[in-house]
Amino acid sequence: MGPGPSNVAPSVLEAMSRPLVGHLDPVFVKMMEEIKAMLRVVFQTQNEMTFPVSGTGSAGMEFCFVNLIEPGDEVIIGVNGVFGTRMTDVAERCGAKVIKVEAPWGRIIEANQIAEALKKCRPKLVALVHAETSTGALTPVEEISRLTHEAGALLVLDTVTSLGGCPVKIDEWNVDAVYSGTQKCLSCPPGLAPVSLSPRALEVARHRQKKVQSWYLDVNLLASYWGQERVYHHTAPITMNYALHEALRLTLAEGLEKRWQRHQSNHLALRDGLAALGLCLAAQAGHQLWQLNAVTVPQGVDEAAARKRLLTEFNIEIGAGLGPLKGKIWRVGLMGETSTRENAKTFLAALSQILNAPAVQTSPAVAAAQSR
Amino acid sequence: MGPGPSNVAPSVLEAMSRPLVGHLDPVFVKMMEEIKAMLRVVFQTQNEMTFPVSGTGSAGMEFCFVNLIEPGDEVIIGVNGVFGTRMTDVAERCGAKVIKVEAPWGRIIEANQIAEALKKCRPKLVALVHAETSTGALTPVEEISRLTHEAGALLVLDTVTSLGGCPVKIDEWNVDAVYSGTQKCLSCPPGLAPVSLSPRALEVARHRQKKVQSWYLDVNLLASYWGQERVYHHTAPITMNYALHEALRLTLAEGLEKRWQRHQSNHLALRDGLAALGLCLAAQAGHQLWQLNAVTVPQGVDEAAARKRLLTEFNIEIGAGLGPLKGKIWRVGLMGETSTRENAKTFLAALSQILNAPAVQTSPAVAAAQSR
DSSP states (O other), X not given: OOSSOOOOOHHHHHHHTSOOOOTTOXXXXXXXXXXXXXXXXXXXXXXXXXXXESSOXXXXXXXXXXXXXXXXXXEEEEESSHHHHHHHHHHHHTTOEEEEEEOOBTBOOOHHHHHHHHHHOOOSEEEEESEETTTTEEOOOHHHHHHHHHTTOEEEEEOTTTTTTSOOOTTTTTOSEEEOOSSSTTOOOSSOEEEEEOHHHHHHHHTOSSOOSOSTTOHHHHHHHHSSSOOOOSOOOHHXXXXXXXXXHHXXXXXXXXXXXXXXXXXXXXXXXXXXXXXXXXXXTXXXXXXXXXXXXXXTBOHHHHHHHHHHHHOOOOEEOOGXXXXXXXEEEOOGGGOOHHHHHHHHHHXXXXXXXXXXXXXXXXXHHHHO | OOSSOOOOOHHHHHHHTSOOOOTTOHHHHHHHHHHHHHHHHHHTOOOSEEEEESSOHHHHHHHHHHHHOOTTOEEEEEESSHHHHHHHHHHHHTTOEEXXXXXXXXXXXXXXXXXXXXXXXXXXXXXXXXXXXXXXXXXXXXXXXXXXXXXXXXXXXXXXXXXXXSOOOTTTTTOSEEEOOSSSXXXXXXXXXXXXXXXXXXXXXXXXXXXXXXXXXXXHHHXXXXXXXXXXXXXXXXXXXXXXXXXXXXXXXXXXXHHHHHHHHHHHHHHHHHHHTTOOBOSOTTOBOSSEEEEEOOTTBOHHHHHHHHHHHHOOOOEEOOGGGTTTEEEEEOOGGGOOHHHHHHHHHHHHHHHHSGXXXXXXXXXXXHHO
């Protein structure tokens, strides 16, 4: 119940124990096509260039930036947590001039903030984290997308934690480049980064002045392997693709809408249970993630000690706060297979027991320091 | 029996079906330490900075170049096949001025060629492919290493196909940066790239003028995750690390020397069997890989048809030639778990049957064209 990896269905684990075939074997090539087709459904897109990058979610982030940015390009990046911050680092390493649009951690990036920024520059792209895993806030995309395209820019979206757990509609929202991870609401082990580029983004990547700085992530090379030509590029992680294939099959068998509802319903149950314990969620009201619940650590409670007891005594892993939220929140994941009513209840029962025990109460001195 | 992925031991497949833990879980952290320790033995190195990059072998190549090269640096690269060629592309994308030292595909890079090149430039590094998977040739490292260090340069070595299948001695050979893959002679599914940097290489990466152009592969960030601090960087591919841990355990349980001998002995058996069929190996005599046998396709035989029959009728996958060797060689892997006497014999029996059947004989016109 941490911020990912989430639990994995037995059939996904079983898929990984199948014997390996070669990365150009006809059986694997057929599987690649099925993965692409299923990813298009999950991303709600018709984009031909939809496939899993052979790395984790952060490699997906780097894939989007290295292919679209050339040195000197202006880019606007929404920063309201770890992953927006990471985007600025990645973009700067591509030679971008980054204009940050910031919000306090836990709050969303407002469309009017982007509108203001767009008045002051001519960016090649606007990049946004849909679901900030570090804070539990979900930034709405549609209005920002409209503003971005009015300004002639491309929209890049991080859906690492949102994909499969709440609505993600790439074509309807007119997103040009999107990346995700497998280990959150798709409930597949980490190791692949599903990505999708719109034809417009692909044109930008194809007509660059300068080669993409990463050979491994160059979409112009990857397109020949994941496209119809099957030109050898790198050896795809066969087993990880077996797992993703099965995880996508399960996702679509459940149905996207139903899966989103399940995540919403278990989130609401957790939220209500927390309220009954006198606890509240830290992210901006009305924009709280269903799949990642940032819980405000109550005054006088040792955050790390409580989290450690959950792991060692109750076998429940949750995440710590990062950056400015360190020590202030717990991050409780209800992602993919982990999003069950039973898990929500078990967690609430364990937390209740721990909070009522004296061991996690901090010393009066610490409590006093905290309250300052 | 292709050029990788090789077959995987049942216990490695089983390891991947174990439930996931978090990437900062104490159990996983302990496993990371064991993987690092076992990799040091396999690489024959004391290098602290020895760990698996979260991508396939080509990501390992990119890791070495992005961390060591800054724009404008001169580098010497030995090019005698696909992977040397790839190195030049990767290095150029890092802004390097590349001096190529070339040999015909199938031949090794001679030390005197490197000596000549070193007279004409002051390179930051010399890069070499130890075992060229595309040609079946093994380039000796020691003399080139001596020359490289005399010239004050770093030595970068590709051991994707050599590691675990023949002697690889990073400290004895004084190699500064080395990368490999998991899916060849370690017999683990593809998805991770074991790497190792000498303290000297690490110093170069630490004191760069400019940030590493890849955030995902920046050793200065990765060192904090794989080192003692455990600072969150990216979510490691947990399951792939389970697999690598078990594959390394099996490798060391067999014993490195014994494993090398097994590869040699099965290679010799295959070579003798091929000779009995009137076939010979294509790579330079005295430098033929034990783990990847490039077999010259005899005159009048349709290379692709024979390879397809091996797959469809005998369930044996082998690799085709690439680049200038396309249509001219078959690439027969005897790597890791796949390197058995039985596999060598089964392959020889199947090939013998196919070569004696009329179906794979090309038409007289094609045969005539081939002999021109």
